Amino acid sequence: MNDKNRIFLFDTTLRDGEQSPGVSLNVEEKLEIAQQLARLGVDVIEAGFPIASPGDFQAVKTIAQTVKGPIIAGLARANRADIERAWEALKYAENPRIHTFLATSDIHLKYKLQKTRSEMLAQAVDAVKYARQFCPDVEFSAEDATRSDLDFLAEVVAAVISAGATVVNLPDTVGYTVPEEFEKFMRTIIERIPNNEQVIFSVHCHDDLGLAVANSLSGLRAGARQVECTVNGIGERAGNASLEEIIMALYTKHAFFQKEVNIKYNEIYKTSRMVSNLTGMLIQSNKAIVGNNAFAHESGIHQDGVLKERTTYEIMSPELVGVHKNNLVLGKHSGRHAFKERLLELGYELSEAELQKAFALFKDLADKKKEISDDDIEALLKDQGRSVPEKFTLEYLHISSGTNMIPTATVRLSIDKMPFEAAATGSGPMEAACHAVDKITDIYGRLLEYKLHAVTGGKDALGEVLSKVEIGEKIYNGRGLSTDIIEASVKSYVHAINKYYYEKQHENGS
Ligand SMILES: CC(=O)SCCNC(=O)CCNC(=O)[C@H](O)C(C)(C)COP(=O)(O)OP(=O)(O)OC[C@H]1O[C@@H](n2cnc3c(N)ncnc32)[C@H](O)[C@@H]1OP(=O)(O)O
Ligand SMILES: CC(C)C(=O)C(=O)O
Numbered sequence: 001m002n003d004k005n006r007i008f009l010f011d012t013t014l015r016d017g018e019q020s021p022g023v024s025l026n027v028e029e030k031l032e033i034a035q036q037l038a039r040l041g042v043d044v045i046e047a048g049f050p051i052a053s054p055g056d057f058q059a060v061k062t063i064a065q066t067v068k069g070p071i072i073a074g075l076a077r078a079n080r081a082d083i084e085r086a087w088e089a090l091k092y093a094e095n096p097r098i099h100t101f102l103a104t105s106d107i108h109l110k111y112k113l114q115k116t117r118s119e120m121l122a123q124a125v126d127a128v129k130y131a132r133q134f135c136p137d138v139e140f141s142a143e144d145a146t147r148s149d150l151d152f153l154a155e156v157v158a159a160v161i162s163a164g165a166t167v168v169n170l171p172d173t174v175g176y177t178v179p180e181e182f183e184k185f186m187r188t189i190i191e192r193i194p195n196n197e198q199v200i201f202s203v204h205c206h207d208d209l210g211l212a213v214a215n216s217l218s219g220l221r222a223g224a225r226q227v228e229c230t231v232n233g234i235g236e237r238a239g240n241a242s243l244e245e246i247i248m249a250l251y252t253k254h255a256f257f258q259k260e261v262n263i264k265y266n267e268i269y270k271t272s273r274m275v276s277n278l279t280g281m282l283i284q285s286n287k288a289i290v291g292n293n294a295f296a297h298e299s300g301i302h303q304d305g306v307l308k309e310r311t312t313y314e315i316m317s318p319e320l321v322g323v324h325k326n327n328l329v330l331g332k333h334s335g336r337h338a339f340k341e342r343l344l345e346l347g348y349e350l351s352e353a354e355l356q357k358a359f360a361l362f363k364d365l366a367d368k369k370k371e372i373s374d375d376d377i378e379a380l381l382k383d384q385g386r387s388v389p390e391k392f393t394l395e396y397l398h399i400s401s402g403t404n405m406i407p408t409a410t411v412r413l414s415i416d417k418m419p420f421e422a423a424a425t426g427s428g429p430m431e432a433a434c435h436a437v438d439k440i441t442d443i444y445g446r447l448l449e450y451k452l453h454a455v456t457g458g459k460d461a462l463g464e465v466l467s468k469v470e471i472g473e474k475i476y477n478g479r480g481l482s483t484d485i486i487e488a489s490v491k492s493y494v495h496a497i498n499k500y501y502y503e504k505q506h507e508n509g510s
């Protein structure tokens with residue numbers, strides 16, 4: 001805590017990241033991500049907002065009970081019920097933190113909270129004091145800080161510190177600031193607070209103007225020691241500051257920033273893929289650090305330069321962030337040794353049973369596809385590592401479709417190893433197949449959205465389908481993989497149905 005240049009990484013993928021429209025993670029998925037965040041080495045995991053729903057409460061509680069190492073934080077509005085609920089979930093953690101917040105800007109006070117500044121101040125102080133009765137580590141966030149009156153904000157910050165806040169976060173809630181302005185803003189507030197070294201100042205920037213990472217870095221230059229961010233920059237509206245971009249900016253420009261983080265860099269890529277896979281939010285190809293093109297060189301002059309000396313066009317090495325480039329070609333004639341070796345290089349240590357299963361899937365794919373790339377292997381592993389047990393498994397699919405005919409699908413699912421078959425029609429082949437699945441499972445989903453992308457290039461590319469399926473009042477993300485795009489689509493639908501079924505079983509306590 002004494003090293004002024006040590007930056008604490010506060011990951012809020014599971015809270016603010018989950019606020020991305022259409023994203024909803026179940027307890028198992030949140031736990032899987034939290035465990036990976038711990039392997040990556042973040043300092044704080046904001047696991048959720050416990051009062052928001054029973055599922056979020058359970059997720060925070062499970063993470064608090066299970067994940068060791070990082071501080072586990074939970075969000076609470078500035079009221080006693082939220083704080084009590086947050087503590088109920090967090091109290092199991094090795095290092096718990098209650099994170100309470102209240103807006104300081106006049107626009108939020110007047111229209112949203114309908115409170116005066118003095119009422120806000122009293123409520124913030126009361127919330128922090130109350131939270132401190134339960135937990136020694138309490139963070140206070142002044143929501144919409146960057147649009148707040150500076151004098152009033154400084155008064156609130158001083159008051160919550162006196163009330164016992166250990167971390168004070170000044171969010172750019174609506175992504176309204178720009179780097180120079182934000183640096184000056186942070187410096188001004190920090191300088192105005194007596195004994196400002198007793199508390200950790202934090203930044204939390206949103207990306208409405210595409211400046212979240214730049215603003216966060218400026219905040220760190222001004223003296224903030226905690227930075228709040230999400231994997232792949234997911235989050236409310238245009239998202240939050242991206243964790244991987246902040247980490248790599250601090251690393252690559254170390255001479256400039258002179259800040260230290262305690263991170264396992266080679267876990268970055270894997271973390272990014274896991275979050276994309278479980279949230280259903282695809283990563284754009286040109287996304288910095290983790291996009292498919294981030295280390296690709298297309299044009300001749302660049303390729304020539306890189307072949308002569310990598311650093312002509314690469315400011316960091318792909319291997320550092322866990323992206324492995326490998327010349328060993330894997331295909332249908334490859335054996336277990338080469339396959340296992342590649343898995344280790346990609347950062348996957350599988351048990352013998354998992355390895356056997358993955359190898360069988362690999363051979364299956366190799367029969368359909370000439371060359372198996374690292375992306376194919378990762379896709380297979382993600383497919384295998386599905387977060388819920390498969391009650392329903394797609395066994396057989398036959399589609400009859402064409403111009404001037406009604407698309408018809410025949411589907412066979414196995415349920416507890418017993419085959420069940422149904423046929424149905426629809427306005428397209430996917431709808432027909434979904435209807436057939438619904439008939440078998442007696443679960444009726446509504447496909448809201450589905451995105452198909454080729455995991456690799458070529459006619460024999462593996463297609464990955466990420467779908468959002470509404471069942472009851474909730475939306476479930478499904479994922480399916482196949483060289484056949486209709487099969488991948490139906491698999492993603494069945495995956496979402498499996499998630500729904502698993503959740504229902506848990507709710508019923510069976
Ligand atoms: C900037 C951010 O990211 S803040 C975090 C945003 N995240 C979320 O909202 C996700 C989870 N939220 C939820 O599940 C729900 O909104 C809940 C459970 C928290 C509250 O649900 P409801 O009780 O139905 O209230 P609703 O969401 O409609 O309105 C919010 C209420 O909280 C109040 N409120 C908002 N912020 C705060 C705060 N920091 N402290 C205290 N009260 C607050 C609002 O003024 C409003 O109060 P009112 O009902 O007296 O008008
Ligand atoms: C709750 C706070 C920290 C927040 O997410 C924001 O202001 O953006």
Ligand SMILES: [Mg+2]
Nearest residue numbers: 016173204236
């Ligand atoms: Mg936010």
